[in-house]
Amino acid sequence: MAENLLTATGLEVIYGGRRGVKVLHGVDIAIRRGETVGIVGESGSGKTTLGRALLRLVDVSAGSIHFDGREITHLPEAEMRPLRRRIQMIFQDPMASLNPRHTIRRILVEPLLLHGLAKNAAEAEARVAKILERVTLPAACLDRNPHELSGGQRQRIGIARAALLEPDFVLADEIVSGLDVSTQAQVLKLLKGLSVDLGLAMAFISHDLSVIRAVCDRVYVLRFGKVEEEGACAEVFANPKSDYTRILLDAIPLPEINPGWLDPKTGIEDAA
Amino acid sequence: MTASLLSISGLSAVSDREGGMPILRDVSLSLERGEVRGLVGESGAGKSTIAKALLGILPRTVRVTGGTVQFEGRDLLTMPARELRDIMGAQISLIPQDPQTALNPGRRIEAQLTDGLRLRRGLSSREAHARALKLLEEVQIRDPQRVLHAFPHELSGGMRQRVLIAAAFALEPKLVVADEPTTALDVTVQKQILRLIRDMQKVHGTAVIFVTHDLGVVAQICDSVTLLYAGKVIEAGATADVLQNPKHAYTKALMAAGPRYDRPDAGLEPVPQAVFEQLRAEIGIR
Amino acid sequence: MADVALTPPAVRRSGLSKNLRAMLREPKVLVGGGFILLLLLVAIFAPWLAPKDPLEQDLMLGNLPPAGYPGTEPGYWLGTDDLGRDVLSRVIYGTRIALTVAFVAAGLAALFGTVLGLIAGFYGGWADKVISRLVDIWMAFPPVLLSILLVAVLGSGIHSVIAAIVIIDWTRFCRVVRAETQAQAKMDYVVAARTIGFPRLHILIREILPNVAPVLIALVSLEMGIAVIVEAILSFVGLSVSSDTPTWGGMIAQGRQIIYQGWWVLVAPLVVLFATVLAFNQLGDGLRRALDPVMRR
Numbered sequence: 001m002a003e004n005l006l007t008a009t010g011l012e013v014i015y016g017g018r019r020g021v022k023v024l025h026g027v028d029i030a031i032r033r034g035e036t037v038g039i040v041g042e043s044g045s046g047k048t049t050l051g052r053a054l055l056r057l058v059d060v061s062a063g064s065i066h067f068d069g070r071e072i073t074h075l076p077e078a079e080m081r082p083l084r085r086r087i088q089m090i091f092q093d094p095m096a097s098l099n100p101r102h103t104i105r106r107i108l109v110e111p112l113l114l115h116g117l118a119k120n121a122a123e124a125e126a127r128v129a130k131i132l133e134r135v136t137l138p139a140a141c142l143d144r145n146p147h148e149l150s151g152g153q154r155q156r157i158g159i160a161r162a163a164l165l166e167p168d169f170v171l172a173d174e175i176v177s178g179l180d181v182s183t184q185a186q187v188l189k190l191l192k193g194l195s196v197d198l199g200l201a202m203a204f205i206s207h208d209l210s211v212i213r214a215v216c217d218r219v220y221v222l223r224f225g226k227v228e229e230e231g232a233c234a235e236v237f238a239n240p241k242s243d244y245t246r247i248l249l250d251a252i253p254l255p256e257i258n259p260g261w262l263d264p265k266t267g268i269e270d271a272a
Numbered sequence: 273m274t275a276s277l278l279s280i281s282g283l284s285a286v287s288d289r290e291g292g293m294p295i296l297r298d299v300s301l302s303l304e305r306g307e308v309r310g311l312v313g314e315s316g317a318g319k320s321t322i323a324k325a326l327l328g329i330l331p332r333t334v335r336v337t338g339g340t341v342q343f344e345g346r347d348l349l350t351m352p353a354r355e356l357r358d359i360m361g362a363q364i365s366l367i368p369q370d371p372q373t374a375l376n377p378g379r380r381i382e383a384q385l386t387d388g389l390r391l392r393r394g395l396s397s398r399e400a401h402a403r404a405l406k407l408l409e410e411v412q413i414r415d416p417q418r419v420l421h422a423f424p425h426e427l428s429g430g431m432r433q434r435v436l437i438a439a440a441f442a443l444e445p446k447l448v449v450a451d452e453p454t455t456a457l458d459v460t461v462q463k464q465i466l467r468l469i470r471d472m473q474k475v476h477g478t479a480v481i482f483v484t485h486d487l488g489v490v491a492q493i494c495d496s497v498t499l500l501y502a503g504k505v506i507e508a509g510a511t512a513d514v515l516q517n518p519k520h521a522y523t524k525a526l527m528a529a530g531p532r533y534d535r536p537d538a539g540l541e542p543v544p545q546a547v548f549e550q551l552r553a554e555i556g557i558r
Numbered sequence: 559m560a561d562v563a564l565t566p567p568a569v570r571r572s573g574l575s576k577n578l579r580a581m582l583r584e585p586k587v588l589v590g591g592g593f594i595l596l597l598l599l600v601a602i603f604a605p606w607l608a609p610k611d612p613l614e615q616d617l618m619l620g621n622l623p624p625a626g627y628p629g630t631e632p633g634y635w636l637g638t639d640d641l642g643r644d645v646l647s648r649v650i651y652g653t654r655i656a657l658t659v660a661f662v663a664a665g666l667a668a669l670f671g672t673v674l675g676l677i678a679g680f681y682g683g684w685a686d687k688v689i690s691r692l693v694d695i696w697m698a699f700p701p702v703l704l705s706i707l708l709v710a711v712l713g714s715g716i717h718s719v720i721a722a723i724v725i726i727d728w729t730r731f732c733r734v735v736r737a738e739t740q741a742q743a744k745m746d747y748v749v750a751a752r753t754i755g756f757p758r759l760h761i762l763i764r765e766i767l768p769n770v771a772p773v774l775i776a777l778v779s780l781e782m783g784i785a786v787i788v789e790a791i792l793s794f795v796g797l798s799v800s801s802d803t804p805t806w807g808g809m810i811a812q813g814r815q816i817i818y819q820g821w822w823v824l825v826a827p828l829v830v831l832f833a834t835v836l837a838f839n840q841l842g843d844g845l846r847r848a849l850d851p852v853m854r855r
Binding site for chain 1: 745751753758
């Protein structure tokens with residue numbers, strides 16, 4: 001089995017100072033090289049906070065985070081910066097995550113120059129052209145601003161930006177929740193292809209277990225800031241051990257006629 | 273012959289904001305009393321425009337260019353504004369998409385829930401209060417007294433949606449338009465809300481237009497379904513027929529594109545370009 | 559939907575010319591900006607445009623009414639004041655002081671306010687606490703009184719007027735820029751810039767500032783209007799430039815005293831002052847709309 005790339009143990013996050021609200025209550029998570037891990041939960045489960053804590057975007061009040069064998073829990077921002085290239089993120093709302101004042105060209109070229117992945121603008125442009133082809137976008141979009149693209153196109157720019165830096169780990173936070181089904185499948189397929197090609201490890205945050213099933217190898221089910229269940233997708237989806245996981249699965253409406261699906265099952269939902 | 277409760281025929285509309293682009297193309301559908309019809313499609317399909325036309329709240333930039341919307345035999349599109357006002361809210365009501373913004377944050381639930389009862393039904397505030405209590409009980413709110421006195425921000429999203437459902441059914445309408453009422457909710461809450469809408473609809477014999485993008489939701493709550501693309505009806509029929517024997521390639525592709533937790537390989541098959549080309553040819557875009 | 563299809567405007571254009579085109583499509587920018595541009599030309603070419611010397615007195619020609627009224631003298635289009643000075647020429651020369659104060663004072667106030675606002679809004683913590691308290695305290699002083707006090711201390715003159723406006727009005731910029739910076743800093747594109755590894759100063763200047771700019775530019779334009787008014791007020795109470803330099807405020811003060819003999823001495827500068835402030839406000843509003851990349855679609 002491949003070694004762990006990113007691990008967190010006993011992770012706690014408190015929002016709003018010392019007396020604030022505790023959002024994560026001691027979460028343990030491990031992501032191996034090349035593996036796609038799903039993080040699923042309903043609103044208030046702490047899944048987004050967990051993702052941001054792993055990327056050192058929010059401060060951790062207890063626990064530790066290791067990336068590639070190195071502790072990064074309290075690494076100062078300046079020392080974090082060289083590592084940033086290897087840890088990338090794709091956002092839920094591609095419109096908000098792309099600077100509305102910048103052209104797509106600038107959004108994609110600047111990071112390459114920052115990290116020295118391209119020696120000059122021409123070299124950066126060549127790499128950008130290649131990745132655009134990979135995410136099936138025309139070169140003409142380089143001169144556009146983000147709002148001039150469709151939602152699916154913007155999300156592919158978000159993916160291209162993350163992939164360009166040749167990271168080891170990518171956090172994808174609810175990246176398809178705003179997209180139509182046909183666009184969603186396109187984005188998921190693209191992401192899955194890239195993760196295989198680049199040997200990426202990925203944490204895939206979603207509220208949608210069906211989406212998790214489509215792209216993940218393993219899954220963590222979060223509830224109220226704790227891990228409720230964890231395991232290989234095949235196992236968790238076929239034989240959920242936790243009642244909560246079972247309720248979550250049962251609540252997903254499938255596009256097939258299932259009389260009685262809406263009828264109350266004895267008691268278990270009220271427990272949720 | 274008994275007329276349908278609602279019958280839309282040949283409805284066409286254009287958007288003036290997008291240079292007169294058609295957003296509804298010759299849409300026809302009918303709805304019987306007590307029927308639940310799903311209006312499904314991806315963004316830009318026109319499902320929300322139809323819902324807005326039913327409620328008489330089309331934005332100024334949308335211009336109806338043809339067709340009729342007959343409600344109990346009378347055309348809503350040509351009806352005088354006064355008569356339309358009498359129908360809206362009382363005979364046709366809305367369950368909105370976003371429970372966060374649909375309630376006035378500065379007024380207590382009681383005030384918002386009893387507006388219609390007092391103004392439209394002429395109930396005294398005491399009668400309205402009693403009726404509101406009953407309505408909240410009916411939508412399975414455990415502590416209706418407390419909720420009546422609460423402000424919207426004191427309630428969870430699911431609770432707010434229950435309040436909005438109570439408000440939609442308050443005046444015993446004949447038609448409820450549910451505009452993506454569960455999109456903003458968690459799946460476990462969604463299931464409870466779907467069940468509630470179905471129960472309320474059964475008890476009151478109300479017809480429902482259920483706007484959604486989720487074929488799974490359609491399968492569980494709708495008797496019939498109309499699938500739209502770019503403002504055109506692509507496929508329509510009884511839910512079981514459409515889902516089990518989809519006739520149009522687009523319907524089939526859409527079913528295949530959706531991920532399913534019970535099938536690890538589903539959800540990675542985008543709708544093929546050929547299908548979009550076929551759609552465009554059929555509709556006559558470009 | 560279609561994979562590779564992009565929406566029509568496929569012509570390549572740089573960001574700058576995009577903004578310029580958007581601005582030229584906005585009627586408020588055209589009208590307001592056009593008027594300001596006209597004033598600017600008038601100020602620059604005042605010696606050539608003014609029909610008379612604005613300081614030349616001729617007591618024989620005192621209180622002449624504007625052209626079209628009985629008892630006028632040819633060449634004095636807007637009449638003369640009680641000292642026989644040509645009103646039109648004085649209004650024309652008055653634009654020089656008005657616009658100098660407008661541009662320099664608003665520019666400097668914007669500069670100070672923006673730098674402090676960016677720092678407070680982006681870095682937060684103690685920097686924000688210090689700057690915000692400073693603004694709170696500053697704003698507790700009544701502005702007109704403060705400016706009169708300042709000019710009294712610094713002595714009259716255009717430099718003092720500008721200093722007074724900057725010292726009072728930088729808070730206006732600081733507050734707005736701080737709030738806008740805070741709002742922008744919460745956006746995902748800023749988080750994205752962090753995950754890419756950009757240094758904080760880069761994020762502040764190159765990512766956030768361009769998004770704060772539209773609000774800032776609109777505010778600068780509004781502030782220019784305010785500066786014109788403040789200068790007029792200070793001239794009105796005689797605390798601006800020396801009385802031998804024609805200013806709109808000075809003319810209004812003078813016109814007030816002789817309103818029964820020559821109302822035009824009051825009305826002419828008042829109308830121009832009103833139009834100028836309105837033009838600055840319209841320009842500001844138009845720029846804000848035109849520079850918003852999402853709104854302008």
